[in-house]
Amino acid sequence: MSARGRGPGDRSALSRCVAIDTASFASEYWATRPLLTPAAELGQDFSDLFSRDDVDELVSARALRTPFVRMAEEGAVLPPSRFTAPGGFGAEVGDQVSSEKVLAEFADGATLVLQGLHRTWPPIAEFTRRLAAELGHPCQVNAYITPASSRGFDPHYDVHDVFVLQVHGEKHWTIHEPVHPDPLRDQPWSDHRAAVAERAAGTPAIDATFGPGDALYLPRGWIHSATALGGISIHLTIGVAAYTRHDIVQEAVARAADAASLRASLPLGFDPADTEALRPIVEATIADLLAVLGGQEQDTTAAVAHRLEARRRADTPPEPVRPLATVDAADALDPEGASGVRVALRAGLRPRITADDSSVTVRLADKSVSLPIAARAAIERIATGEPVTVSDLPDLDVGSAVVVARRLLREGVLVIAHGDA
Known part of the structure; x- marks a missing residue:
């Protein structure tokens, strides 16, 4: 095994999250419906990636700063001043995590969230790089550490797909179907707060208790909440910022800058409130755009590919060097x-x-x-x-x-x- 380290048995990263083959996952579950996989089917746990001791080390010895750490209680995010403090002489930055404050808030029922572990914890960083390469979409990882019988966040949906890996303890998850399928990154659950609350009060699609080694895949838009049971619960949430057809539209439309007709100024005295005057301008602009894209499909595909590849490079940095x-x-x-x-x-x-x-x-x-x-x-x-x-x-x-x-x-x-x- 190389020094970069791989999971147990040198398994692929995705196979540690789902027990079915990649083709079946792609056709039956990806971006469509949840998949809950018990530890017995995966045949492994996640102790090589993260543990209780790792949480204590990160909080007590790594001088984490916001936004790499946050805390929440009963659905409300705590102000950073509740769990951060200056680091003393030579480290006076005021937003460093305070182990004493974290202890007090955690003992009082607050959930600890360690964010961006794909940047701060080497085993997770390597795992995340491999998973992103297999999926073809950028990934990031947070850890949620919840005290016994505590709920960190209200029912909500994420604007990215997630894999949930239960590391320690038990957590009860309640999952409901979307009210806004396939939300984009600028379409948060709070835009549909009432509908989310109403859907969360109904019959869930999944109502299950996760134990160590269990894994869940959840497409973006699916409503979920979780409560720790009987002791400390630790799970990893791998967020997958899936590229979408909307991204292709955006990158294709960016080609408009290459067309002189689409760079032309709007008429003198242009009034956006005058819809009657605006309509023919919009119609002509759309016609010109379609002509540009449709007449140069090969060039447009190449340009979109180049732009998306540049985005992927920016979204998924390579492994660090020493x-x-x-x-x-x-x-x-x-x-x-x-x-x-x-x-x-x-x-x-x-x-x-x-x-x-x-x-x-x-x-x-x-x-x-x-x-x-x-x-x-x-x-x-x-x-x-x-x-x-x-x-x-x-x-x-x-x-x-x-x-x-x-x-x-x-x-x-x-x-x-x-x-x-």
Whole structure:
């Protein structure tokens, strides 16, 4: 197993959340209906990802700041001053989590929420990167730590899909069908507060108690609330910010900037309140837009793909690099030792590789790295994502392979691959 770490048995990330095969999940459940999977079917728990001790470490020893931590009680979010404080001399920032205040609020029944664990807790960060790659949509992770017999939030829906992984204790979940299916990110449940409350008072679609190792998939829009039972409950909520057809519409319409007719100014004296005058302008604009999109479908598809890929890169950062260790590794790399050093493409980087007659270029979100065209086969081998021994980089003598590997290590394209491939 590589040093990056994988779940028990090197299982795929999605298979740790659902017990059915990916094709069945995609066709029968994804973005459609919930799926509750008992621990017995998954055959594992989530102790390698998170635990009670991990909660205590994050609160007591990691100097978390808002918004990476929040607390709530009976549906109301507590003001940060209730659970944060300055860190003392040399750390006077006032919004650091206070372990003493958290203790007081938690003992009094408040739920603790550790947010953005995909950025602060390495096992979850690695798991989340792999899950996002498998789903094709960005993911983020929060942990909800609830005292016995406490409810953290009122019935509500999320504007993203979620996987719920029960880590510790028991929690009773009540889930109802949507009142606003497939909500977009700017369509929160509070826009439909009365309808949500009415639906939550009816017969639930799922009414179940989750124990350690149980997992739930819940599409966006499904109404839910949860209550801890008999002791402390800890669960992870993996939010999946699914890209939608509306995103494609937005990115396609952005192509309007390429059409001169759609960049034209509106008439002098334009009055948006004059609907009769506005109607022909709107009709002509829509006709021109459809002509632009329909007449250049291939170009529009390519442009949409480029824009969505740029969004995905921004939404899902690659794995972090270790600056000091990387510099040491690059400096130590030489032809004599190249046969004993394995490197791999940095997880989640997703570079674009282009080439011309003289050079091959690794295009990243924020920069491009160009190398002589002789390195093209080596770059294409690296881009597969599979670890490779430096001396085995194709079409390069060992000295040139070392030069390429050093450059790509320092540029944050490669990392040292430890352990098994």
